[in-house]
Amino acid sequence: TAEKLKKPRWIKAKLPKAKDMHRVTELKNIMREKGLHSVCEEASCPNLGECFGHGTATFMIMGDICTRKCPFCDVTHGRPKALDTNEPKHLAETVQAMKLKYVVITSVDRDDLRDGGAQHFTNVVTELRNSLPSLRIETLVPDFRGRLSIALETLAQSAPDVLNHNLETVPRLYEEARPGADYQASLDLLKRFKAMKPNVVTKSGLMVGLGESMEELLQVMRDLRAHDVEMLTVGQYLQPSEFHIGVKKYWTPDEFKQVEEAGYEMGFTNVASGPMVRSSYHADLQAKELAH
Numbered sequence: 001t002a003e004k005l006k007k008p009r010w011i012k013a014k015l016p017k018a019k020d021m022h023r024v025t026e027l028k029n030i031m032r033e034k035g036l037h038s039v040c041e042e043a044s045c046p047n048l049g050e051c052f053g054h055g056t057a058t059f060m061i062m063g064d065i066c067t068r069k070c071p072f073c074d075v076t077h078g079r080p081k082a083l084d085t086n087e088p089k090h091l092a093e094t095v096q097a098m099k100l101k102y103v104v105i106t107s108v109d110r111d112d113l114r115d116g117g118a119q120h121f122t123n124v125v126t127e128l129r130n131s132l133p134s135l136r137i138e139t140l141v142p143d144f145r146g147r148l149s150i151a152l153e154t155l156a157q158s159a160p161d162v163l164n165h166n167l168e169t170v171p172r173l174y175e176e177a178r179p180g181a182d183y184q185a186s187l188d189l190l191k192r193f194k195a196m197k198p199n200v201v202t203k204s205g206l207m208v209g210l211g212e213s214m215e216e217l218l219q220v221m222r223d224l225r226a227h228d229v230e231m232l233t234v235g236q237y238l239q240p241s242e243f244h245i246g247v248k249k250y251w252t253p254d255e256f257k258q259v260e261e262a263g264y265e266m267g268f269t270n271v272a273s274g275p276m277v278r279s280s281y282h283a284d285l286q287a288k289e290l291a292h
């Protein structure tokens with residue numbers, strides 16, 4: 001039915017804990033001073049208190065206008081602006097001022113750029129590495145449709161600690177939920193990057209609640225393992241507005257637990273599975289055991 005599902009009790013925003021409040025305010029102030037915005041704030045992420053409290057934040061590079069229009073996503077669609085060549089330096093300064101320990105760098109899709117923005121990603125990682133040697137860096141990259149080979153070669157010129165690329169949903173729902181994306185191409189991206197940079201941990205994320213079955217989800221997880229992916233996040237899709245694709249089902253905490261257990265059985269080194277898990281949730285804790 002088109003009727004809106006009622007949110008179950010386990011879907012609730014977590015208020016920052018008192019001990020994290022101070023840090024949240026401090027980090028927000030620094031970002032305002034530097035004129036930067038985190039995905040954490042823009043997406044009103046329910047984990048903001050925890051993540052900022054741990055010194056983790058996610059930033060979007062290459063602007064805030066995307067060349068695609070995925071029906072689950074709240075990012076503005078349109079013609080992006082030219083790349084800001086000062087962005088790597090500017091971001092490094094901000095991360096330093098915020099004293100972050102773990103940073104997730106993501107971007108909109110830039111189908112307008114010859115390399116999809118891979119060189120810019122590499123510039124950002126290189127700048128962060130050079131100015132902040134102890135910072136852990138996770139890149140959450142788009143699919144570089146139609147330019148995967150050149151993008152991979154460019155991305156491999158720098159090494160984040162973790163390379164994340166989200167499959168988002170099961171292949172049957174790609175046409176509806178990820179138009180323009182290709183399931184196998186995303187798997188190939190992950191596998192090929194791992195082959196080029198064996199020391200970088202690879203990671204992927206899935207949303208549930210779009211109509212997929214448990215078995216379909218488990219098959220995607222097996223596919224990820226078959227493409228050497230090591231870390232996994234699984235979280236509930238929530239509809240950003242009535243104009244976005246609807247929630248078909250709220251997965252129960254028990255089902256998330258089953259997914260987690262199945263993931264460990266398949267050999268993922270780390271699985272974060274829960275209603276409020278986001279692709280960068282507890283990224284710092286997940287990656288804690290990784291050696292440089």
Ligand code: SF4
Pocket residue numbers: 039040041043045046047048049051052056057058104278279280281282
């Ligand atoms: Fe930010 Fe990701 Fe943490 Fe949410 S889960 S607050 S987006 S780092």
Ligand code: SF4
Pocket residue numbers: 066067068069070073074075107108109142
């Ligand atoms: Fe959102 Fe990414 Fe889709 Fe762009 S490509 S609309 S940023 S999910």
